[in-house]
């Protein structure tokens with residue numbers, strides 16, 4: 001090994017890199033705190049709970065991110081090239097054990113805290129007066145079905161599926177329970193009432209997603225997947241498909257109209273009258 005010529009490099013690259021790291025940290029913090037690109041406000045009690053959980057995760061990981069980046073900027077500056085000889089290290093087992101354990105505890109801990117919000121959508125019971133709607137995804141539309149005045153969904157026969165004769169769901173014409181079913185291309189729900197959606201698919205996997213509900217649920221052929229929620233605010237909210245399902249995926253969407261109880265009743269009666277004609 002020849003002796004290394006001592007020619008200290010310029011401090012400029014290290015200082016510049018440290019400044020770039022600080023700028024990145026600063027701008028990341030700014031956009032998150034100013035909420036420049038943020039979610040639309042949540043409209044369900046569970047949505048608020050999910051937001052709180054999200055915020056907690058963001059704060060915990062944000063503190064770790066900022067500390068790690070500041071330490072990186074400091075190291076880049078402190079250990080820049082002074083012309084010194086670099087020395088080899090095999091790492092530090094104690095430090096590795098500490099940060100791996102800390103990561104594990106934080107990751108599992110946040111996950112455990114989140115189970116309540118998640119369980120509310122999937123595992124808690126549904127109130128008896130819930131409005132039931134069947135949601136069917138098919139390339140590339142959503143179709144919504146209500147049971148009508150009899151409260152019963154009619155039978156579906158896959159062989160009868162034919163959108164060209166206005167039977168996109170394949171309602172069995174011989175089943176009296178299906179005669180009054182309301183089939184529409186937008187979702188109408190009343191405010192402040194429990195809604196139960198039964199999510200289905202006719203062809204491939206789609207995903208029912210409404211940002212303001214903070215709910216995203218795959219629709220899977222052969223399965224009926226229930227989800228439930230209660231909306232606190234009237235308004236129109238976009239439903240999208242969140243699973244790449246084919247060429248027309250980008251325009252697979254519908255609107256969820258959240259109406260006052262009176263407006264919803266009126267809408268339902270109008271649909272029933274049209275069905276009776």
Ligand SMILES: [Cu+2]
Nearest residue numbers: 241243245249
């Ligand atoms: Cu899709």
